Amino acid sequence: MKCIMCGGKEEEKMVEHKEFGISLGKFKGMVCTSCGEVFFDAQTADKIQARSKELGLFGLSSKKTKVAQVGNSLAIRIPKEIAKFINLKKEEEVRIIPKGKREFMVEIG
Numbered sequence: 069m070k071c072i073m074c075g076g077k078e079e080e081k082m083v084e085h086k087e088f089g090i091s092l093g094k095f096k097g098m099v100c101t102s103c104g105e106v107f108f109d110a111q112t113a114d115k116i117q118a119r120s121k122e123l124g125l126f127g128l129s130s131k132k133t134k135v136a137q138v139g140n141s142l143a144i145r146i147p148k149e150i151a152k153f154i155n156l157k158k159e160e161e162v163r164i165i166p167k168g169k170r171e172f173m174v175e176i177g
């Protein structure tokens with residue numbers, strides 16, 4: 069099969085799949101020898117999703133929250149699944165680092 073991204077040649081390989089920097093294990097995938105894009109078949113994608121759910125990673129990237137006003141500052145509630153995943157506790161000190169005009173990073177400690 070040809071790569072749908074660049075038309076390059078694909079070969080079957082065991083590929084380590086990571087979500088949020090955590091390895092879910094190795095899965096059989098088709099890897100493009102030109103651009104490196106990895107493709108999994110539907111069955112493998114289901115397996116990956118099941119493992120992701122097992123590890124509590126599934127859906128972490130699509131959590132929404134609202135900005136609230138607290139005195140003169142703004143506050144953002146961290147959904148509990150994300151707080152648990154990054155092991156964030158109440159009263160913990162964090163640093164807020166702007167990454168551009170519409171993005172920022174929060175570093176713990």
Ligand SMILES: [Zn+2]
Nearest residue numbers: 071074100103
């Ligand atoms: Zn490609």
